[in-house]
Amino acid sequence: MREVNQLSLFGLDLSGLYRRAKLGVQQILWGEEVGLRAWFSPEVNYCHLSELESPASSDTAPSAESFQVLLPESEVLVATMKLPASAEIFLAEAVTAHVESHTPFAWDETCWGSKIVERREGSILIAIIIVARSTADAAASLARRALTADDTPFGLSAEAGGAVVTLDGYQNPALDAPYLGNLRQFALRSAVAVSGMAFLAAIPVIWSFQTAQQYSAMLAATEQRSEGVVVVRGALVEAQERVSEAERFFSEHVSYRPWLHKVAAATPDSVYLNRLSIKENVLTVSGLAVNAADYQAAMVEAGSFSEVTAPAAFTLDNRASRERFTLTMTLTPEGAR
Amino acid sequence: MRAWFEQLPTEARWVIGATLGGLVILVMTALLKVSASLLDSLQQSGRYEPRIARMLGYEATAQELQVAAQAFSRALDGLAYPRADDANATGARLQQTLRGFAEEAGLTVVGSQLAVSAAQDIDDQEKEVGLFDQLAVELSLDGPPIALDAFLVAVSQHSPALATVSIDIQRKRRSRRDDDETPDFLTVRLRVVALRVTA
16 A cells, blocks of 8 residues: 655655546546546447357357456355545555455455445445456356457456446456547547637737738838938928027017118107117117107007007206107017018 | 536546646637737737838938928028038137128127027027027127118128127217217117027
8 A cells, every 4th residue: 555656846745646636537538427438438238158158149249349248146256345535546455455355265366346336425335346267267268269250359347236347357458449549539639620720810810920020021121222211301300390490580589670760760850869779579769859758659659669668757858958768669570560 | 517527536526627727728828829919910010001101101202302301401501500510610700790791881890709509508498409509799889870771781681590689779979079960870789699500
């Protein structure tokens, strides 16, 4: 029962896990609960050993692909054993020990078979058949003779508690060949179908990838071809931007010459200008006038200026007999036209 | 299906569950990878397509672009000094030109000063930051109004364009020796600005 195992990870013994995984695979492949074997395996032909002994039946028997030859109940010792379901990984060892303790034959003369016949509430019920090796050999010889074609595979088994239990060591490996062949074919077909679906799913991806590659190559070629034009366009954009900014700058700074002419035209001969300054669009004039208020009114009426104001009061210059004034005004865009 | 699964031996359930789980993870990973790849390729194509179309558009209008670039380059030459010239050298040349205009117009140049404002020094609010240096020449001139007019005409006709950003005109005081027939003389201070394309 004890087993030395090298399977470990960070000090954890993984042998139990490995045995359970292996048992799970066996249950799927060979167990009746999953139903895989029942689905893919051809129907099993059973015949009693007594049927093979009569000459009439030996002529008709070989028509089937394979046989399970049932041993007579009188030649078989049937036993049952109950185990916890968790101990199923040690089933072979437990059955061997059970047979060893229950066989009426010498150990070398004993052959046996077992089968789980029931699973219930965390335990398993196992049916065990024990047969004398000489009996099994005689049955096998008889079955081999009885079957017309020698290569017809057969196995020995016996009925135990309503179930057919196969005898270990007396099963032709070719018995499982149709099942394994069908299973292999199904797996192959499934793989082909999955591959086909994967290929179908990959078609749009391949197509879009190739398109992207083509676009990439086309872009590189186009960029290389139109390198000169791109440089010209870059220069154009830069020049446009600069021209636009320069025009904005010069449009904000009006030419003063027309404004000087407008001031001269709007100023009567009786007004003497001592100082005139323009900064941005604000014009400031100061000088002497017979009537500074009249001059202010004249500037307003000229229409080219807005916000004509006098920041200081007009004062009379006695020496010049004229009013001293300072006027500020804004140059209007309408006036520029 | 559930009843079938539940009646299976524990180990078989584990193996089937692990296999199905692994398959689902594998399929999901593959689907995600395929979707990501598909999306990436489509995005790539989506990015390239307009760029190629733009390039082809450039190629188709290469002649027009060339002509337009030349036209704007000429227009820019009329608005700003080229970047090839050094800013200080250009400013000095501008100052010489303005002094020449003043003298030709009949004004006496009393003083002049050049100030070069690099693009990065100009107020951030002004959009020409990074596009132009400003070459400002401050001039002090004496002369009759008619000469000032002629000077302003010369300034307005100069290429590249010049902007007079401020002007201050004062009547020069007459001396006692001047009679009434002596024409008025003005003292003028003005600031003229030119633009220079930055590198």
